[in-house]
Amino acid sequence: MAMEVDGDGVDGILQKLLAPPSPQSMQNYYAELSKQGAGAGLQVRRMDGDTGKGVFANEDFEAEELVLREPPLVGAQHSRNKLARRLLLDDGSLSEDDNANHDDMDADGESTTSMNDEDQDEMEPEDTNDIDDDCGCSGESKKKKKALPSDARSALESGALELPYSDRFPLPDVVPCKGGCSDDVYCSDKCAEAAWTNHHSLLCTGPSSRCKNIDALVSFKEFTNETNDIFHIAAQVIAATVLRARKLEGSIKCKHESALLKAWEPFAMGFKLLWWETVALPPDVDPADERQFRDQMKDIAAQSLTLLKKAIYEDKYDPLFSLDVYGRIIGMFELNNLDLVVASPVEDYFLYIDDLPPAAKAEAEAYTKPFLEALGDDYAAYCEGSAFYTLQSCMNHSCRPNARAFKRDEDRDGHAVLLALRPIKKGEEVTISYIDEDASLEERRAALADYAFLCRCSRCLEES
Numbered sequence: 472m473a474m475e476v477d478g479d480g481v482d483g484i485l486q487k488l489l490a491p492p493s494p495q496s497m498q499n500y501y502a503e504l505s506k507q508g509a510g511a512g513l514q515v516r517r518m519d520g521d522t523g524k525g526v527f528a529n530e531d532f533e534a535e536e537l538v539l540r541e542p543p544l545v546g547a548q549h550s551r552n553k554l555a556r557r558l559l560l561d562d563g564s565l566s567e568d569d570n571a572n573h574d575d576m577d578a579d580g581e582s583t584t585s586m587n588d589e590d591q592d593e594m595e596p597e598d599t600n601d602i603d604d605d606c607g608c609s610g611e612s613k614k615k616k617k618a619l620p621s622d623a624r625s626a627l628e629s630g631a632l633e634l635p636y637s638d639r640f641p642l643p644d645v646v647p648c649k650g651g652c653s654d655d656v657y658c659s660d661k662c663a664e665a666a667w668t669n670h671h672s673l674l675c676t677g678p679s680s681r682c683k684n685i686d687a688l689v690s691f692k693e694f695t696n697e698t699n700d701i702f703h704i705a706a707q708v709i710a711a712t713v714l715r716a717r718k719l720e721g722s723i724k725c726k727h728e729s730a731l732l733k734a735w736e737p738f739a740m741g742f743k744l745l746w747w748e749t750v751a752l753p754p755d756v757d758p759a760d761e762r763q764f765r766d767q768m769k770d771i772a773a774q775s776l777t778l779l780k781k782a783i784y785e786d787k788y789d790p791l792f793s794l795d796v797y798g799r800i801i802g803m804f805e806l807n808n809l810d811l812v813v814a815s816p817v818e819d820y821f822l823y824i825d826d827l828p829p830a831a832k833a834e835a836e837a838y839t840k841p842f843l844e845a846l847g848d849d850y851a852a853y854c855e856g857s858a859f860y861t862l863q864s865c866m867n868h869s870c871r872p873n874a875r876a877f878k879r880d881e882d883r884d885g886h887a888v889l890l891a892l893r894p895i896k897k898g899e900e901v902t903i904s905y906i907d908e909d910a911s912l913e914e915r916r917a918a919l920a921d922y923a924f925l926c927r928c929s930r931c932l933e934e935s
């Protein structure tokens with residue numbers, strides 16, 4: 472059945488989905504966000520020249536003052552991190568509970584954020600604020616592990632053994648997915664409900680899923696895990712748009728086109744370039760093979776889209792499922808996302824034991840040592856993912872930034888948190904650094920190549 476269109480035809484709607492938002496719609500959208508309390512004290516404005524839009528202070532901020540705290544629009548834990556954690560659990564970890572809550576970015580838990588530019592082969596977190604770069608990710612364990620004696624594991628599981636001082640480290644509840652899949656778990660019913668309503672009901676592989684072809688969805692997820700996590704996020708964007716468009720049609724009798732465009736609005740605001748044309752050429756690819764490399768990336772994206780379409784395609788929203796839109800969603804994420812790192816409560820527990828006075832430590836370690844040996848370096852495994860934030864993603868880079876992403880003690884969830892690095896005056900642009908700004912001009916330029924622009928900040932202009 473052909474798509475029922477309201478007037479512009481399928482190509483016209485596709486063009487509207489791909490077009491940058493008009494200054495008026497942008498102003499209305501961000502003003503509405505601000506009314507809802509997001510980014511009060513900030514204003515998004517189009518910049519002079521070709522830098523697109525930027526974020527400006529609408530009030531004075533003191534040094535170290537909170538500039539922005541906002542929830543993610545979409546995000547996911549890296550599948551490699553998830554799989555590694557599952558292996559870790561099978562391998563005899565303390566309890567499945569330590570994996571709770573972090574599979575979804577709305578979850579509670581201590582986390583750090585940083586601008587992310589990782590490629591499919593580079594899963595290292597960069598610049599994770601208050602956590603060392605050597606993150607001890609469970610996928611990269613160095614210390615040799617020792618199998619956990621089975622009696623120790625079963626004693627813990629049956630409740631016969633309680634680890635010393637563990638009552639001081641209450642682990643969050645694990646809320647399973649509403650649809651019955653085992654792909655995701657949540658920290659609360661609210662969190663599970665929000666993900667279900669937003670995107671997960673269409674992307675769930677469990678018995679109550681609203682996806683019409685679960686086998687295809689499973690194939691899509693397997694393909695994504697093997698190739699690039701970014702496709703999980705692109706699927707979330709598409710599913711969220713479809714679900715919102717359906718709701719809008721139901722509630723205000725919007726025709727398909729208007730419902731689709733309205734549902735797409737939050738993503739329409741994001742800065743978008745075609746992913747395969749934007750990614751920086753990896754150092755091991757000969758520049759002479761650049762075209763071939765980009766075509767390969769495009770081909771992988773096309774394969775993943777074919778699988779996703781088999782699972783959740785709706786002909787009335789056909790333009791949303793085009794390769795052009797898919798490539799720009801991925802490009803938007805690649806250029807704008809933040810890394811999110813959630814520290815494991817298991818690490819806090821072992822550090823606490825390590826810090827006990829000698830006698831108490833020796834007594835506690837009689838119980839904890841086999842568990843620590845079974846975990847190896849993974850005792851400190853973080854939950855890592857990345858997410859897209861509406862306002863933070865509008866912030867331009869500066870090699871002399873006046874704000875930075877940082878988690879304070881009270882920021883124990885997946886929100887992006889930005890603090891002023893120095894006093895910021897009303898009317899001044901708020902900027903963050905996407906890279907390590909302590910590097911030389913040449914190194915900074917090389918690092919920013921991943922973001923596909925030549926920096927025109929005041930420092931680069933001075934130094935060049």
Ligand SMILES: C[S@@+](CC[C@H](N)C(=O)[O-])C[C@H]1O[C@@H](n2cnc3c(N)ncnc32)[C@H](O)[C@@H]1O
Pocket residue numbers: 522523524525740741742806807864865866867868869922923924925926927928
């Ligand atoms: C995360 S977005 C920032 C918001 C963006 N200006 C917009 O219109 O949505 C990153 C993009 O903004 C532009 N940009 C950010 N910082 C810049 C800078 N210092 N110099 C030149 N362009 C910059 C580049 O095009 C970059 O790819």
